[in-house]
Amino acid sequence: MKNGFGNSKERLSSLNPRAKPLKRPTQARAIFTVDAIYEAFVRIWQRDGWSRLTTREVALQAGVAIGTLYDYFPSKEALLSGYIRHRLDILLHDLDESVVQAIDQDWPTRIKRLIRLTCDPDDQRQPLFNHAVLLIEHQIAEAKHHRRVFDELTQKWREAFAACDDLPVQPSPATIDGWVIMAWGGRRYCVTAQPAAAQTAAWLSEMETMICSRLTSAQ
Incomplete structure (x- = not known):
């Protein structure tokens, strides 16, 4: 159709x-x-x-x-595809190690770290998650690849919230999924629009404030 x-x-x-x-x-x-x-x-x-x-x-x-x-x-497109998958695997590992499996963290610290690792478009550990890659993304990625990333990220975010044993009220899976869309979608848009550093920092701060405020008000 x-x-x-x-x-x-x-x-x-x-x-x-x-x-x-x-x-x-x-x-x-x-x-x-x-x-x-x-x-x-x-x-x-x-x-x-x-x-x-x-x-x-x-x-x-x-x-x-x-x-x-x-x-x-x-081909070099296959090399780019493999590299992107490699870096996504590292991101998921970092989320697991630094957020899900981390001990002696209160929930605000854990959630802020979750947001920063997921959102930051200037993360030097992801050197090719940039505007140039997005311009040729259609050459290496289909809808199923984007869906897989979304499913993996939402699963890791759900695990992160479940690890917050000091959080009185757990957000629903649907709420977490919505936050992932805002976080990952916002990161991708920052890469596309290339706002000033101060604008990106303000967005990251707002993401933290909004999600933490929602969690606090639910108590």
Whole structure:
């Protein structure tokens, strides 16, 4: 069915068929190799930009054979897709370790850390979550990929709130889902609109104030 954005086939036609990584590393040596590839990928992107980045140059900078790189990434789009997934996995791990599993934290500290880790568009640990990536996101991501990220984030946020054993009243799952949409959607819009640093800081502060105030008023 057609709508304002065209039909589903038209929307998927822009997705590069070679944009998917072929496999994920599992052994220690393979993980080390792929991490070196990612580091070279980020370094070259930041230096030369997307249009001048090549898989051959990434392999050279990473110190691996081009065939080894192609074992994992058949194109630079696949490399970008793999890197984004890699960084999302790290974000989810950080949320689990620093928020869900953290001990001796009162609920305001835990929730503020949850918001900051999820929202901050200038987080240096996410060096390619930027405007340039959003411009070519359609080449590597389908709707199901965005849905997966949303499901993973909402699950981690629910776990974070459940870990707040000093919170008298737990927010409903629907409320938490709404906050994730505001947090992650706001982060993506900050990356797109590129507001001034003071405006981004004000938004982050408002997110913290709004959610903490809601939790306090529910007591």
